[in-house]
Amino acid sequence: MLKGWAEHPGGRHHGAHGAAVSKLLDVSTGLLDFSQNINPLGAPEGAIDAARRALYEESGRYPDPGYPRLREALAAYLGVSSDKIVPTNGGAEALFLAALSAGVEGKALILEPTFSEYAAAARAAGLEPVRRVVRRPEDGFRFDSAALEDLEGIALVFLCNPNNPTGDALTRAEVLEVADGVRERGAVLVVDEAFADFTPGVSVAGEVDTGLYVARSFTKFFAIPGLRLGSLVCGDPGNVESFQPSWSVNSVAAAAGTVAVQDQNFVDASISEVARLRAELFEALRTLPGLTPFAGAANFLLVHGPQGLSERLARRGVLVRGCAPFVGLGPGYFRVAVRGAGENGRLVAAIREEL
DSSP, rough: TTTTEEETTTTTTEEOHHHHHHHHHHHOOEEESSSSSOOTTOOOOHHHHHHHHHHTTTTTTTOOOOOOOHHHHHHHHTTTTGGEEEEEEEHHHHHHHHHHHHHOOOOOEEEEOOOOOHHHHHHHHHHEEEEEEEOOGGGTTTOGGGGSSSTTTTTEEEEEEETTTTTOOOOOOHHHHHHHHEEEEEEEEEEEOGGGGSSSSSGGGGGBBBBBEEEHHHHHHOOOGGGEEEEESOOHHHHHHSSSOOTTTTTHHHHHHEEEEHHHHHHHHHHHHHHHHHHHHHHHHTTTOOOOHHHHHHSEEEOSTTTHHHHHHHTTTTTTTTTTSSSSSSTTTEEEEEHHHHHHHHHHHHHHHHO
């Protein structure tokens, strides 16, 4: 991978950091970043206005540690009680807090290929990460539930739904079936719903209890990754908060999030527009020789193509997410965000020229 694809301590890896790639490749303008999955509609205008006001009006004092307005807004958006919401510094903090507060010892099962933060969260909680490939290309990356039949020694299981980077999604009923099986075997399930906003109906946030945690991210769907806002939906927020630093969410993020989740027009438009753009991009990629895109349920698509393609695209100023580091994938796999129609067209044209 190029150095511009961010590598974090503890074996974590994420999308490209545009400034680093620009410097590495000496690209000063026109960098087109498909490596980070952000809503192509951008942030709701009202949320940005609220963030701007908070920056000038609230930066001089500490946030209310209880975040009452934010909790109420997030609870209404997710359809849960506000006393089950813990606002967090992005979805990543929610994952770490779930592992830390679960109060279990032993091993944590990572269902690969999937998001790289789970292993780091497990280690932070004193759990030993165990990796098990449950999605395979020959099966279209469909989830293999048989992998959960043997949980001997497993205390905690991470499930990403929709899954990053494969894009597949389990139905709500299927996730609840997984949750029942995990709990019957004496383990705790943490469901990462970072991309569930794009797939209405899959969330199990309303079913949380002592054996089920749901982590949410509001940075991708509402296009505010720099503000870092998420939440953990759980049965015992008081226990979770005992592991959380005070004032984890800054006033600007809290203000933006409170307004963003109340903008139903933005939510509806985002769901329909991203679904349309995703379908168009999938069809365009499917027509290219040597490429195999995999259908997805979120705002990105996993693609298999010739080895080295992602690096060649980067040198053209088009960044895709090289997926070689993901367990169960390897060279030739890359992930592309769903962006606007014009930008998606530029991506397809660049790939066509490199094939």
